[in-house]
Amino acid sequence: MSPAEPAAAEASGKPSAVPDPATASDTAQWYRHFGTVDAPGSSPCYAAWSVGIAGDAEVIRRIDQWPHTKRQPLLILAAARFLGAQISPYRDFRRFLDHHWDAVAEIVLSRSTQTNEAGRCATLLPSLAQIAAAESRPLALIEVGASAGLALFPDRYGYEFVGTGAGAPEESAADSAAEARTTRLVPDGAQPGTFPVLRCVTSGPVPLPAEIPRVAWRAGIDLNPLDVRDPDDVAWLEALVWPEQEFRLERLRQAIAMARERPPLLVAGDLNEQLVELAGRAPADAALVVFHSAVMAYLDAGGRSRFRRTVADLAAERGCHWLSNEGHTVVVQADGSSVVPEMDDARLRGRFLLLQDGQPAAITGPHGQSLEWL
Numbered sequence: 001m002s003p004a005e006p007a008a009a010e011a012s013g014k015p016s017a018v019p020d021p022a023t024a025s026d027t028a029q030w031y032r033h034f035g036t037v038d039a040p041g042s043s044p045c046y047a048a049w050s051v052g053i054a055g056d057a058e059v060i061r062r063i064d065q066w067p068h069t070k071r072q073p074l075l076i077l078a079a080a081r082f083l084g085a086q087i088s089p090y091r092d093f094r095r096f097l098d099h100h101w102d103a104v105a106e107i108v109l110s111r112s113t114q115t116n117e118a119g120r121c122a123t124l125l126p127s128l129a130q131i132a133a134a135e136s137r138p139l140a141l142i143e144v145g146a147s148a149g150l151a152l153f154p155d156r157y158g159y160e161f162v163g164t165g166a167g168a169p170e171e172s173a174a175d176s177a178a179e180a181r182t183t184r185l186v187p188d189g190a191q192p193g194t195f196p197v198l199r200c201v202t203s204g205p206v207p208l209p210a211e212i213p214r215v216a217w218r219a220g221i222d223l224n225p226l227d228v229r230d231p232d233d234v235a236w237l238e239a240l241v242w243p244e245q246e247f248r249l250e251r252l253r254q255a256i257a258m259a260r261e262r263p264p265l266l267v268a269g270d271l272n273e274q275l276v277e278l279a280g281r282a283p284a285d286a287a288l289v290v291f292h293s294a295v296m297a298y299l300d301a302g303g304r305s306r307f308r309r310t311v312a313d314l315a316a317e318r319g320c321h322w323l324s325n326e327g328h329t330v331v332v333q334a335d336g337s338s339v340v341p342e343m344d345d346a347r348l349r350g351r352f353l354l355l356q357d358g359q360p361a362a363i364t365g366p367h368g369q370s371l372e373w374l
């Protein structure tokens with residue numbers, strides 16, 4: 001995925017100083033940053049592998065043969081895991097790379113980071129509920145950069161919002177008092193155990209809804225939609241989950257199993273080319289919401305401005321709401337532009353900024369694990 005699954009790599013995916021793609025030492029610096037800053041809190045294995053690669057001139061030399069957007073740590077690490085690399089010390093991983101280098105290169109060059117995180121629905125839900133309540137009608141959802149479309153089912157997941165009061169959320173709030181501060185929401189008519197439950201630690205005046213808003217229609221756009229019924233695509237989605245994050249893997253599998261019953265409509269193509277036409281297919285009697293998470297890092301500054309104009313035109317001409325949930329970047333920006341100019345990088349610290357109709361609303365955990373209302 002483009003940007004720190006805990007991520008800061010998904011959230012930021014880059015060193016604070018963007019490396020110059022032209023030199024091998026900058027690639028090493030990129031891996032060292034990932035291994036010492038982004039990965040340690042979430043995956044000791046990825047931290048060790050990435051630091052190992054940073055200090056391994058031969059592997060850096062091979063990575064530098066690839067185009068710049070293919071050199072990001074998450075992509076090669078996920079490719080190796082897709083091919084069966086197990087949690088191990090770097091020397092064993094290095095042996096694995098030597099034995100499988102051609103296959104790793106083939107995956108890296110043919111795939112991209114398309115992490116699909118259903119957990120992000122928890123950070124979008126309060127905004128979606130506010131929109132549905134204000135419009136007094138069900139929602140029509142379009143997700144641009146949808147991957148396999150798992151974030152298109154906010155009405156099919158269960159939620160546990162655990163409040164921490166004011167200030168930045170403590171993502172580990174698990175004490176007994178947390179129970180008293182927990183708001184649970186269950187999808188309409190669903191039996192317990194048949195849906196993933198998304199847990200999110202909240203702080204600030206989060207407008208938690210009393211119920212999950214109704215979704216009348218849903219569709220996504222992606223350059224390369226992943227198919228929840230295709231075993232290769234599912235294996236790739238699983239490989240994109242960081243090694244020690246078993247709870248995310250479990251959640252992904254549950255979400256995929258649910259989506260397989262009624263896969264979402266996914267249109268292949270560039271979001272800037274497809275959005276207006278797809279919006280024309282949304283039912284007129286539903287409130288249209290265009291949203292995206294961890295996508296804008298894949299666009300250059302021109303692509304992002306064009307998208308903002310398109311959404312503004314759509315809002316003026318047809319009527320729509322816009323939710324943007326983005327970190328800095330996962331793919332290093334060649335043009336040096338900022339994905340979320342509304343807030344400085346230091347304040348986000350590996351988290352995402354949620355904009356509601358262009359206005360900052362919250363700072364969110366990149367996998368939906370926290371929601372700090374502004």
Ligand SMILES: C[S@@+](CC[C@H](N)C(=O)[O-])C[C@H]1O[C@@H](n2cnc3c(N)ncnc32)[C@H](O)[C@@H]1O
Nearest residue numbers: 001002114116117145147222223270271293298
């Ligand atoms: C990191 S994934 C995020 C997926 C999903 N939004 C989520 O939050 O789980 C980013 C997705 O954006 C897609 N993407 C990138 N650039 C795009 C573009 N110009 N048009 C459509 N999709 C794009 C990628 O193919 C990828 O599937």
